[in-house]
Amino acid sequence: MSSAPLPSGRHHLSREQVVASQRSRMLAAMAEAMMEKGYVGTPVAEIIRRAGVSRETFYQQFRSKQDCFIQALDTGTDVLARLLELAADDRLEQAAAGGPLAPPAQFRRLLHIYLRTLADEPALARVFLVEVYAAGPEAMERRREVQGRFAEAIADIFDARTPDARFACDALVAATAQLVTTHLVTGDLDALRALEEPLAELADRLLG
Incomplete structure (x- = not known):
């Protein structure tokens, strides 16, 4: 999520490009600072300071620290x-090519991409999964919506239509979020990546 500062001196960037660069740097600075200090701190x-912009520039783009956080959170939810x-799209391509993978294999592919993305973007992941609890109900509602979409994706993979099967999807998402959060808090990204196998096995037991 990092963004390079603008070059010093004269440049040929438009006003829109300058604003976009400043915004990107402030969102990245928000996420990176919270990895060290948390939302409250x-x-x-x-x-x-981290973004290299003025206070005036900050308040031209964000109403408050919470507004900046919400927009950083939106960046994370867009990625997910x-x-x-x-x-x-991958499932559609597989079907067109002669048949989709079995549901457990489809879930494993989704899980692999999800865990790899979180490990590659730990600051953004921490915004979404850890600091969101301190940022108020609007932030929590955004997180709830994305978790719900993740559960829907799992339900589609396993064709989970009964109440018990849908509950299993929700439980799997909750377990994944809790385990990932633990490793984000401790900074153990190798352990985060290593969740793929046990979570895939859990999905097999719950939904296979």
């Missing part, structure tokens, strides 16, 4: 939403 001054879309 991250003041606006820390965000603008794209993962779910890619998984759906």
Whole structure:
């Protein structure tokens, strides 16, 4: 999620490009600061220091620290939403090529991409899974919506239509989120990646 600062001196960027660069840097600074200090311990001054912008620039784009956090959270949810879309497209391509993979294999592929993305973007992952609890009900509602979409994707993979099967999908998402959060808090990204096998086995037991 990192974004390079603008070059010093004269440049040929448009006003829109400058604003987009500043915004990207502030969102990245928000996420990176919270990895170290948490939501409560991250003041606006820390965000603008890391982003290399003025306080005036910050408040031109965000109403408050919470507004900046919500928009950083939206960046994370957009990434996860794209993962779910890619998984759906992948299933369609498999069907067109002669038949989809079995549901457990489809889930394993989705899980692999999900865990790899979180491990590659730990600051963004922490915004979505850890600091969201301190940011108020609006942030929590966004998280709930994305978790629900993840459960829907799993239900589609396993054709889970009964109440018990849908509950199993929700339980699998909750277990995944809790285990991932634990490793994000401790900073153990290798352990996060290693969740793929036990979570795939859990899905087989619950839904296979």
